[in-house]
Amino acid sequence: MPVLPIVVALVGNPNAGKSTLFNALSGLRQHVGNYPGVTVEMKKGDFVVDGRRVELIDLPGTYSLAARSPDEMVAVDLLLGRQPSEPRPDLIISVVDASNLERHLYLTTQLMELGVPVIVALNMIDMAKSQGITIDAERLAKSLQVTVVPIQANAGTGLDSLRAEIVRAADGGVAPAANLLPEPILRESEALHGSLNGEIPPFLARRLLLDVGGYTEQWLTAKRGPEWHQTLLDARLRLSESGCPVPAAEAKARYAWIRAATAMAITKPAIRPVSTTDRLDTILTHKLWGTLVFLALMFVVFQAIFVGAEPLMGAIDAVTKWLASLVEGVLPVGPLRSLITDGVITGVGGVIKFLPQILLLFAFIAFLEDCGYMARAAFLMDKIMSRCGLSGKSFIPMLSSIACAIPGVMAARVIENRRDRIATILVAPLMSCSARLPIYGLMIGAFLTVGRPFWLKGFTLFVMYMIGFLVAPIVALILKRTLLRGATPIFVMELPTYRRPSLKAILRRMFDAGWAFVRRAGTLILASMIIVWALLYFPNTDENGQKYEERIAAITEKAEATEGEDAKAEGEKAVNALRSEWKRTSLLGRVGRSMEPVFAPLGWDWKIGVAALASFPAREVIVGTLGILYQEGDIDSDEKKDQLQNTIRDRWSEDPIRGPYVVPIALSVMVFFALCCQCASTLAVIRRETKSWAWPAFTFAYMTILAYIGAFLTFQIGRWVVDHLS
Amino acid sequence: MLLPLDLLRAGEWADIAEVSGEPGFVNRLAELGLREGSRFCVVQPGIPCLLQLNSCRLCLRGSETTQILVRPVNGPVS
Numbered sequence: 001m002p003v004l005p006i007v008v009a010l011v012g013n014p015n016a017g018k019s020t021l022f023n024a025l026s027g028l029r030q031h032v033g034n035y036p037g038v039t040v041e042m043k044k045g046d047f048v049v050d051g052r053r054v055e056l057i058d059l060p061g062t063y064s065l066a067a068r069s070p071d072e073m074v075a076v077d078l079l080l081g082r083q084p085s086e087p088r089p090d091l092i093i094s095v096v097d098a099s100n101l102e103r104h105l106y107l108t109t110q111l112m113e114l115g116v117p118v119i120v121a122l123n124m125i126d127m128a129k130s131q132g133i134t135i136d137a138e139r140l141a142k143s144l145q146v147t148v149v150p151i152q153a154n155a156g157t158g159l160d161s162l163r164a165e166i167v168r169a170a171d172g173g174v175a176p177a178a179n180l181l182p183e184p185i186l187r188e189s190e191a192l193h194g195s196l197n198g199e200i201p202p203f204l205a206r207r208l209l210l211d212v213g214g215y216t217e218q219w220l221t222a223k224r225g226p227e228w229h230q231t232l233l234d235a236r237l238r239l240s241e242s243g244c245p246v247p248a249a250e251a252k253a254r255y256a257w258i259r260a261a262t263a264m265a266i267t268k269p270a271i272r273p274v275s276t277t278d279r280l281d282t283i284l285t286h287k288l289w290g291t292l293v294f295l296a297l298m299f300v301v302f303q304a305i306f307v308g309a310e311p312l313m314g315a316i317d318a319v320t321k322w323l324a325s326l327v328e329g330v331l332p333v334g335p336l337r338s339l340i341t342d343g344v345i346t347g348v349g350g351v352i353k354f355l356p357q358i359l360l361l362f363a364f365i366a367f368l369e370d371c372g373y374m375a376r377a378a379f380l381m382d383k384i385m386s387r388c389g390l391s392g393k394s395f396i397p398m399l400s401s402i403a404c405a406i407p408g409v410m411a412a413r414v415i416e417n418r419r420d421r422i423a424t425i426l427v428a429p430l431m432s433c434s435a436r437l438p439i440y441g442l443m444i445g446a447f448l449t450v451g452r453p454f455w456l457k458g459f460t461l462f463v464m465y466m467i468g469f470l471v472a473p474i475v476a477l478i479l480k481r482t483l484l485r486g487a488t489p490i491f492v493m494e495l496p497t498y499r500r501p502s503l504k505a506i507l508r509r510m511f512d513a514g515w516a517f518v519r520r521a522g523t524l525i526l527a528s529m530i531i532v533w534a535l536l537y538f539p540n541t542d543e544n545g546q547k548y549e550e551r552i553a554a555i556t557e558k559a560e561a562t563e564g565e566d567a568k569a570e571g572e573k574a575v576n577a578l579r580s581e582w583k584r585t586s587l588l589g590r591v592g593r594s595m596e597p598v599f600a601p602l603g604w605d606w607k608i609g610v611a612a613l614a615s616f617p618a619r620e621v622i623v624g625t626l627g628i629l630y631q632e633g634d635i636d637s638d639e640k641k642d643q644l645q646n647t648i649r650d651r652w653s654e655d656p657i658r659g660p661y662v663v664p665i666a667l668s669v670m671v672f673f674a675l676c677c678q679c680a681s682t683l684a685v686i687r688r689e690t691k692s693w694a695w696p697a698f699t700f701a702y703m704t705i706l707a708y709i710g711a712f713l714t715f716q717i718g719r720w721v722v723d724h725l726s
Numbered sequence: 727m728l729l730p731l732d733l734l735r736a737g738e739w740a741d742i743a744e745v746s747g748e749p750g751f752v753n754r755l756a757e758l759g760l761r762e763g764s765r766f767c768v769v770q771p772g773i774p775c776l777l778q779l780n781s782c783r784l785c786l787r788g789s790e791t792t793q794i795l796v797r798p799v800n801g802p803v804s
Contacts, residue, residue, distance in 0.1 A: 063754070063757045063758060064757045066753060066757070068750060099781045100780060100781045100782045102759070102780070103758065103759045103780065103782055106757055106759075131781060133781075211750075211753070212749035212750060212753070213748075213749060213750050214750070246749070247749050247750075247752065247753040247756070248752065248753075248756065248761075248762075250753075250756075251753065251756030251757065251761050252761070255759075255761070270802070270803050271801075271802050271803065272778075272780075272781065272802065277783070281769065281776075281783070285769070285770055285776060287770075287772075375785070378785075379774060379776065379785045382774050382785075382787065383773065383774070386787065391787075392774075491774065491785075491786070491787035491790065492754060492755060492758055492760070492784060492785070492786055492787075492790070493784070493785040494758070494782060494783065494784055494785075495776070495783040495784070495785055496783075497781075497783075
């Protein structure tokens with residue numbers, strides 16, 4: 001008969017070293033579990049002890065089982081066996097920090113009431129020792145009446161005995177739950193449990209009674225109505241009258257029990273010695289020095305993301321182009337070749353191109369989190385961020401978005417509060433990312449360089465970046481006051497003790513982030529790339545039914561056959577004209593032309609409109625599309641870019657209606673690109689991170705509207721200025 | 727003498743006398759060990775502030791700190 005695997009849940013406070021223990025126990029065999037309707041993920045892994053398979057599940061770090069939101073409820077449901085897709089754990093490992101034992105045991109006492117065997121993994125014994133704290137594990141086990149295993153997860157100490165205890169405890173029975181709550185609470189919760197006819201287990205009935213405004217209360221009140229809610233309030237009132245006011249009574253009872261249970265097992269110095277963390281914090285959390293250190297650190301991080309990732313991104317681009325040319329050499333001219341080269345290869349290349357930035361940013365984030373610095377950064381930035389309704393934890397995701405919104409959105413995972421996290425994710429794409437630089441460069445180069453003051457170039461670029469810096473906090477504030485309104489999150493944050501980060505953990509985080517992006521976002525990005533390719537490709541015949549590709553091939557052949565530079569240039573010109581006509585008559589070209597009245601208030605002609613429409617999957621393609629539409633061919637060198645700049649400047653200036661307003665038009669294009677969400681990758685990642693289509697749809701809608709309004713105002717004000725002031 | 731937590735200066739010690747406010751907030755603070763009778767030291771005053779509570783360093787934000795009434799004491803052991 002096959003023996004069933006032992007299912008073990010890993011539970012602990014944030015910073016208890018839970019993830020380190022999880023990685024140490026399960027090695028490389030890990031995968032991520034998702035749950036409908038919530039944004040939390042739980043990692044799962046497995047290993048074998050004495051021929052028994054052990055399935056390990058890593059629950060999100062929490063200070064207590066008093067769930068306040070669906071995200072927090074997932075862990076409680078899982079522990080109670082109420083999560084439909086998961087088996088109930090056979091065993092719980094409660095990971096506690098030995099240097100702060102009483103606080104961490106609070107959660108342990110709640111876990112002990114679940115009716116499942118509990119093993120206390122006494123982690124960070126080394127750190128406790130360095131603070132002069134000694135713990136007698138045997139005595140502690142006796143007074144807590146659970147197995148206690150001292151470990152040092154990051155060094156791998158004590159893991160063998162922990163594995164052995166897992167098998168032993170799973171086969172042994174459950175110790176009766178210690179009765180540490182006062183009698184009136186037990187009595188009231190039993191009565192409550194009875195009145196609900198077994199709808200919830202006794203443990204949840206207790207949480208229902210004790211957690212004022214908690215998730216169970218919200219859920220049952222919505223289900224059973226206000227009359228039922230009154231019975232709950234009555235029960236709490238009775239508790240209050242009998243000297244057990246909710247919620248204070250629970251903390252009081254648990255801490256009193258913990259103090260008694262640990263009194264004989266812990267010895268610690270009366271006065272805490274000054275630790276390395278204390279010394280480091282005098283500088284790192286200092287208002288002036290700490291902020292300077294933080295800014296210097298951010299500068300290094302962004303230099304690395306901007307400059308360090310560049311060669312890799314360039315290499316990926318080169319490989320993409322090389323692959324495309326390889327295919328072009330093999331396949332005959334036609335839709336298949338175009339699909340593979342312009343659609344699939346360019347699409348995949350466009351996705352993979354973001355990987356270097358994502359991996360680099362996550363290496364830094366993992367390093368800063370692992371060593372304990374991230375909480376200090378959040379503390380330093382909290383004052384600024386609270387002005388726009390967010391907390392200090394939103395700072396790094398928003399700043400990261402200046403390089404690229406994709407790693408920025410993913411970095412928002414560090415924010416526990418759901419509303420803050422979503423608000424941060426929704427405004428992150430407003431920050432000017434590096435993919436906006438090509439269009440800024442083109443417009444500034446064409447209209448604001450020649451014959452203008454030397455400082456105007458840099459100033460315009462600065463203004464473009466400032467648009468993101470100013471609009472993002474305003475939108476965040478509006479979102480927090482409307483759609484994402486709710487009680488201000490309780491901002492109590494623990495600053496963990498500094499420790500040496502582990503290379504393994506950092507590599508793990510980098511790999512997870514990269515893989516999540518490629519696998520789940522990649523497919524969506526590719527799909528959207530192919531759709532736009534098709535819209536720009538079909539119909540691929542002219543009005544006489546002749547294929548554009550064949551005509552282009554014929555002209556090229558003829559030009560190559562004839563001698564002389566003039567003929568070649570002539571041929572190239574004809575090809576470019578033909579390609580421009582093809583794009584003009586393509587489906588997207590037709591849509592763009594029919595939408596001219598929509599673009600007119602922005603000062604745009606149909607060419608800019610089509611180029612903007614074609615850039616919705618990836619904004620950086622605008623320069624290439626403009627190149628084709630203005631008959632300059634592929635923009636693959638700086639020389640070609642200069643030429644395109646000149647062509648655009650000449651054509652716009654020649655236009656009888658738009659001619660005088662070229663600068664307002666250029667600014668309107670730039671403002672549109674600064675505010676618009678033209679990035680399928682970002683939307684796909686938002687979908688991935690929020691587990692909902694509604695948020696990416698909302699982001700797309702609000703940013704497009706904002707971009708339109710912004711471009712409209714820019715052009716109209718610009719036109720007024722030109723008409724009246726010059 | 728009782729005073730709100732935000733009036734303490736860096737390095738001052740105090741016992742928590744009373745935490746008022748929304749029950750969920752009071753409970754979360756209690757779970758973290760910030761409850762009546764806990765002794766702590768102010769590491770960084772202001773908004774937000776940093777507190778040392780046993781071996782745990784906590785960061786608390788503005789409006790919450792005014793809802794915590796404390797009784798100043800001379801040091802870690804009285």
